[in-house]
Amino acid sequence: MKPMSAPEPRAPGGINLSDWSIRHRALVLFFMILIGVAGIQSYFRLGRNEDPPFTVKTMVVEAFLPGASVEETTHQLTERIEKKLQETPDLDYVKSYTLAGKTTIFVNLLSGAPKAEVPDIWYQVRKKVGDIKAQLPQGTVGPFFDDEFGDTYGIIYGFTADGFSHRDLRDYVETVRDELLHVPDVAKIDTLGAQDEKIYVDFSTHHLARLGINGATIAAALLAQNATVPSGVIDTGREQIQVQPTGQFGSVADIANVTVYAGSRKVRLGDIATITRTYSDPPQTMFRVGGQDAIGLALSMRSGGNVLELEKNITAKMAELHARMPIGIEAHLVANQPKVVHDAVGDFTEALFEAIAIVLGISFLSLGGRAGTVVAFCIPFVLAVVFVCMKLFGIDLQRVSLGAL
Template sequence: MSNNEKHHANWAEWAINHRQLVYFFAVLVLIMGMFSFKSLGRSEDPSFAVKQMVISAAWPGASAKDVEMHLTNTLEKQIQSLPQVKKITSYSRPGVCVITVALKDEVSGNTVRQRWLELRNIVNDGKKDLPSGTVGPFYNDRFDDVYGNIYAITGDGYTYEDMRKYAEKIKLDFFSVPDVKKVELVGVQPEKIFVQMQTAKLAQLGLDINSIANTIKAQTSVNASGMIEADTANSYLRITGSPDSVENIAAIPINANGRVFRLGDIATITRGYADPPETMMYYNGKPAVGIALSMEDGGDNIKLGENLAKEIARIQKELPLGLELNQVANQPEVVKKSISEFSESLYEAIIIVLVVSLMTLGRRSGYVISCCIPLILLGSFCAMFALGIDLHKVSLGALVVSLGMLVDDAIVVVELMEVKMSEGMPRKEAASYAFKTCAWPLLTGTTITCLGFMPIAFSKASASEFAYSLFPVMTVTLMLSWLVSATLAPVLGYEWIRPTVIKQESYDNSFYRAFRKLLHWALGHRITVIGITLAMLGLSMFMLRFVSQEFFPASVRPELLVELNLPEGSSIKTTDAAARKLTNLIKDDKELDHVSTYVG
């Protein structure tokens, strides 16, 4: 090859001269893309750090004013020493204070956990400054744990404790399912033993509540009793009558004025549930214990749903008669529908491009374009797998948006190749000419399009963290489309396109004459054309204010969430009665699949 030929060599010409290498990498990307697509995590929304923490503390017996002055204010002053705090909000009630801490938007998601750890250390170091008798503080910063799968255990004739025991067993079984991150029980009512005594009887016996409470506490405490050391093993001694039943507690001796009574003789001892009750759950109006699961970051939600379905089928066979396990929330099904919608959009886009290409560019050119589309998308899946980007609303949206643009580069190159071949230029020279003429302008246009999404990735806001994947996915996809148009598209065009030589008279028809006339008018009235363009730009910017704006469209899930708030100070029993009344009004509607209610 001469120096002159080397000087004019370009990517398209190099790709044609090394077709086997181009085909090898194309097949490699094809295989890797299919593997990556199957291995990508699948979720409904991208994971992001919630930059808020709730700190709560209790001071039993204190008024709201005392809580505000001595507990809430002290905690707020301690929290203010944490760097990058955006806002602190609090409210105080009798005996309780709740403080919400929000970090600034510029705090990256990777450092949020570190900030919360620093806040815990600050508050824990300052516990000595809190009022005596303070319970807590307690911290809640796990708002980003999304429980996408929720199940409810119900059973006629079964107590809360019975349902809790089976729920605990199922919880342990769920931990063995791959991609399960966290399992929590909802609506559990802890069992307690109640000791009720009449004030008149206590006065008659000369007893007071505190002395009886101290006696019960001493009798029910667990202490080391001793050990017998033998030649081969040690035997530990334990006191009988441990407080594990109502009978043992009733047998506790009480000394009253030199006489000894059994606790059961002077008090009524019953087993029951916490009063007021804890957070409660109902399924179709029936008391239930819920089991909520969250998925590991980067996990496959669809595969998780399949594994959970197998585990549920096994558990259903082992449940006793009368106990039912129902599914309340099924996020894998939502994700599966979302992925299916993308697949349908992808297939529709390929078919549309194929049909349009065949109708406008010809059969062989349409084949070239149609081969480039899936290869570009599979290459994008490889990049997403390498960058750790899952398939979710944002990344899928970026791929769907890029579908309309990723074919532009290949169409321009292939169409120009065909035109030059039709004019009699050799195939390799036509490919080289198309690259020299269009490659760098196309790269410039592609780069500008990609840069349009860059502010989303680099802005300091929670929304940018949520929508971050728009920029890398769009950039990778469009850059891959340019690379394919500069290498694979010329190779396929060189192999497949066989146009007939055209003459100049072919451009002398009604379409070209009308287009030529319009072009000549525009060039002759440049100021008018530029003025019309600027006027349309200004009109568009003005009309934009009348277009409704929202970050994401409303959810299409067939779900309705009703939030019921009673006046401040209402008891949980009153809230429970109102919630059950509302549930009973709607649960028999034939169009409803199920109703789940949470109280507390």
């Protein structure tokens, strides 16, 4: 009988990462330093915002039919547009409100509609409604579309004027808007509180009745005088000169000089009506700063931008514009979202250092110096990896991501 031999030791199955890391210490240390440096760089390059970007899966479609009743608006506009909108991909439901001469339709998509496909769906809505525009009643104004509900304004400036008219202030604010649009990270700028100028022709119906004139006659005379029509081109052989009529209105006095026919008589419009140039009445949405009428500029940041860098660039540009600002016009910072974001990021950084200090203290007390250092080092190392992944996947530092961190 032969004696039994001892079994040969078997190689462990799978990869032992700890053993591999110890035998390749230099390579592991290199990757740890590389990830640490990449994490620090990613942290400072991450976009910063108050809230994460979100997509509102609702679009508003509006159309107007001046002079129509509620029933006519419902049958001629609302029903026709709704039937076409029911062909929208990923549609959940359509809801409409109809008033005399106005229809408002809400297009709501399914909650599971892919976020990346929503812009293309809104394009399909515009295209489908545009296909039936010729079928809508004559005189229809629109349809108009609004799908920009997800835009937020991080910085709002209000401009007040002392000694300037509203029109002068509006012209200056438009100049400032053009300058700010060139600032990095600015996506769009909306003007708030600007009032449109209008010319009102007021007359007495009793006076017109005695002259045998009605309002339609005055409207026709104004339209005929201010019509924009092609007047031809003079070809001299060497150049072409466009012929432009000189009858268009350039001032209130031109409107007052319009001739209105009362039977066989000619009447000057300024003799039978009061013509004034003023702002919309009732006024459009007003904007006030410190109790004064003002015009505001609301700035929206591009997706993935850094709102702290945006504030820095806007502040520098506004300082440059303030040096050239006319005396009497003042710019006021009304809303400043970057301050909220700065405080949120500061609170996160403070909490991070507190957490590291607490874990370091507990680890050193319970595990000793060497093992405690290894455990404590895991926190910043893991965060460095997370920051690199956030940069790769386009995740900004905002309220939700900071809470997760």
